[in-house]
Amino acid sequence: MKKIGVIFSLGLSVLLLAACGKIGDSTSTGNNVAKNSSSGYQTTGQNSDSEYEGVIKNGKYLTSKARGVGVAQNSDNILNLKSFEAGLTQLSKDQFPTDSYVFREGQLLTSATVEKWLDRKSKDNPDGLNPIDNGQKDANKRNPMYVQQLEEQDYMKQKDGKLTLSGITVGIGMNTKDYYEKEKYGATFTTNISKEKMVQEGQAAAAKVLSRLRNTEGVPNNVPILIGMYQQSSNDSLVGGSFYSYTVSKSGNTISSWNDVNVKSYVFPSTSTASVPNDNDETSFESFKKQVQNFFPNLAGVTAQGQYENKSLKGLHVNITTQFYSETEITSFTQFIAQTAKTYLPNGIPIDITVKGSDGTVQSFLAKKAKESSYYTHVFSSY
Amino acid sequence: MKKIGVIFSLGLSVLLLAACGKIGDSTSTGNNVAKNSSSGYQTTGQNSDSEYEGVIKNGKYLTSKARGVGVAQNSDNILNLKSFEAGLTQLSKDQFPTDSYVFREGQLLTSATVEKWLDRKSKDNPDGLNPIDNGQKDANKRNPMYVQQLEEQDYMKQKDGKLTLSGITVGIGMNTKDYYEKEKYGATFTTNISKEKMVQEGQAAAAKVLSRLRNTEGVPNNVPILIGMYQQSSNDSLVGGSFYSYTVSKSGNTISSWNDVNVKSYVFPSTSTASVPNDNDETSFESFKKQVQNFFPNLAGVTAQGQYENKSLKGLHVNITTQFYSETEITSFTQFIAQTAKTYLPNGIPIDITVKGSDGTVQSFLAKKAKESSYYTHVFSSY
The missing domain is CATH 3.30.300.190 (GMP Synthetase; Chain A, domain 3)
Structure with missing residues (x-):
């Protein structure tokens, strides 16, 4: 009776695997599902001590679940994307050193999630981090978009051929200038946002992001979460923006304090x-x-x-x-x-x-x- | 009487120098003309053993006297220009090693000279290396253009702060396909040239170039002249052409023998x-x-x-x-x-x-x- 059960389950798993089509080279037939999910990984190899290894899954680079969202947000000044991502990785290196952590593109927040968060709050989008549209068109009367971009990076530790999530970094890009149109394809107008207001709105957004992340499936309560705040540069700038502060949450879902970053381009x-x-x-x-x-x-x-x-x-x-x-x-x-x-x-x-x-x-x-x-x-x- | 003569000649040389306009920093007033021409030089410095230092004169790079001629000739396939020049320098390195020679862009042949040589022979242009226009438009009846490009490179030796011409390299680019139009802005037709014909025409052109170079002012009879023969690649090629032979003339103006080059891209x-x-x-x-x-x-x-x-x-x-x-x-x-x-x-x-x-x-x-x-x-x- 027991023997038949084993044969049956083996037969089933072969069927299931066959149905998946291509099977990764490192996955031998008959492994259980739990082992599969942790063993199909390789890393890119590390050519420079100062760079992270990246994660490869079943022979392909494990791209971000929110891949491409950043590119769309930064079409006006691509330098903001480049400097945002380079700066975010740089901040992470202090917290999660390259010799003991492996870099994984964000796997917790999907494109749909990030797009919702970056949009305005509305009846249809309660999770929007930007304020509701108050209907005003005047630069000083409307509610500007404060939060411009958001990116998640995962930092993993390798042990016994498994990768465990051991750190998360989130970068939040804040506007000091919000560009908008009064009508579609019309002229571009600008709402200026004071540094104080930007910092205040950024801290509010970061608090929500931290709390939501802690409640996301697969995020242990004691994984350190680094949140870096970035000031976008204006559209006509020849350099990208810069990080102005960061916080590290060791556990829990409240932010206790912020550290200044005095880096500027x-x-x-x-x-x-x-x-x-x-x-x-x-x-x-x-x-x-x-x-x-x-x-x-x-x-x-x-x-x-x-x-x-x-x-x-x-x-x-x-x-x-x-x-x-x-x-x-x-x-x-x-x-x-x-x-x-x-x-x-x-x-x-x-x-x-x-x-x-x-x-x-x-x-x-x-x-x-x-x-x-x-x-x-x-x-x-x-x- | 003698003293007056010296004062007079000093005064004259100051006048002459002033008339030249800008005087190089390294040229102090009162130097005689011969010294001037050899002392205003610096070199670029050598960052890699495998590259030549280049010549700087009065703070500026000494560009070729035929600067830009190559670019115009190669507009159809720029790869021919890049690989021609890289290959020519490579051939030269065996003959004139980078540790004892300094590279100078060609100073003997001017744009006007090179352009004349590359053109067809005619009543107005007796020096043309390409055959006369026989008036035919048919691909197999017309006289094709055999010689496509020509470049001079000079190799100098440094001694006592002076640079002496110690080697010359000339590259000659030969067609196996000559592209032409039957009427201005018309369709492009092609005359195919056999490898044998290309080699034969190339040797005839090289003999003329050597003899003309030896008769050029500033070229001592015993300076080695390296002539490299290059086969142009076709316009649709994704690699440039290649050198197929070379000769070195130690002195005199006849070519005794050719060496094969078996390098191809x-x-x-x-x-x-x-x-x-x-x-x-x-x-x-x-x-x-x-x-x-x-x-x-x-x-x-x-x-x-x-x-x-x-x-x-x-x-x-x-x-x-x-x-x-x-x-x-x-x-x-x-x-x-x-x-x-x-x-x-x-x-x-x-x-x-x-x-x-x-x-x-x-x-x-x-x-x-x-x-x-x-x-x-x-x-x-x-x-």
Whole structure:
């Protein structure tokens, strides 16, 4: 009697597996369901200590349950998406170090959930984090959209070939400018939001998000949840926005305190209305720019994004654009930039330099890590 | 009497210098003319042992006297320009090693000269390397254009702060397909040129070029001249053409013998009409491609250019294009590629991998040198 039961259940599981179509290589026939769900995983491998390994399931990257939501929200300034995600990962690294955690794209909040939360509150959408539409069209009378984007990241620990959810990070992007139209396809108007109001609305939204997350299936009460608050940059900005505060909830669903983040991005060269926090960096950049700009008879455009923590420069992304007339010009220019950057640009911070032709194609690339003094160089060639 | 003479000549040289307008920083007033011409030089600095330093004169890169001629000639397939110039520099490295020679863009042949040489021979243009227009429009009756492009590179030796011309390289690009129109803005027709005819016409052109170069002012009779012969690829090719032979003239103006070059470029994956010389490489590439292609739910495009010497693969440029939905996807993908490339792609050759988004923007980049086993990786980020 017992024997027949075993044969029957084996037969059933083979049937079930066959019905699934493709079976992952690491899943051998006859495993029980519980084991399947934890063993079909691999990781991407870690090529750099400073990056997380990612999760691969049944041979494919485990993409976010809310994949693509961020792209749609940020169509006006894609820099906000890039800097938001890079900054969120950076914040997470302090809390969930890359040597002991594996990164998993958010699996708890679905596209539908995130879209509802980011929308206005209404009869049909009680979960909206943005205020109800009060019907007003005037910039100062309407209720603006405060919350612009939201992203979940999961941090896993590996043990006995299983991955366990061991940390969650949520980033919330807040507007200081809310762009809106009075009629469809009409002109764009702007409601300005004060920094104070933004912080206040952000804390209210974060409290709701934390409480909802704790009540989500699969989220243990004692998993640390990091919430990072991000201020979106305006649509005409040449750098993305920045994180201004964060909180870590060890357990439970209330937020006890917030920590300030003093990281902000700036554009080089600085202008009369937007100057970088440290004059010395501007002088260094200007000297570098002058050398590089005049290398060819035709001018080269030289700009940069710099990230500051208080008054201290933490990193530079330099962009150089010029017209090239030959491969040899690209090679010579790249070697010259490597020397010039070493001489003029600040030491002790990570710097990368991208060199583009006048058609926007990347022609060469230079980079150094914080502790390196010389630049890695690469010229994009063709056979 | 003698003293007055010295004062007079000093006064004259100051006048002459002032008339030149801008005077280079390194040129102090009162130097004689001969010294001027050799001292206003700097070099770009050398960031990689395998690249030449380039020449900077009065703070600016010394661009080719025929700058831009190559770009105009290659408008149909820009890959021919890139691979022609990269290959020419590569040929030169064997003859004029990077540790003892400095690279100078061609200063002997001007745009006007090169344009005349590349044109047809005619009453107005006795120096044309291409045959006279016989008036025929039929593909097999007309005289095709055999010589498509021509480039000069100079190799200098540094001694006592002076640069001396110590080697010249000239590349000559030959057609196997000559594209022409029967009437302006009309359809494009093609005259096919046999390999034998191409080689024969190329040797005749090279003999004229050598003899003319030796008679050019500033070219000593005993400076080695390397002439490299390049076969242009067709307009629809996804790789550039290749060098098929070269000769080195130690002195004098006749060519004694030619050396074969067995380097050729191929596209991966191979097709039924164009397969790579070594099946194992194709298998490796296909395995790599399969792993990478299926990483995301959406497919990634994976292609490569490979360079072969006979049946031996000498290098790979891999191109991967896919749609990304977040920065974290780019980071995870890049780490995965680094591991997968290490596992599947051939060892012992230089490989670089460029990862682009669906809009064509470069998102990340991986590379290894021939002797390295791990890949250098870089994700293009934004603040």
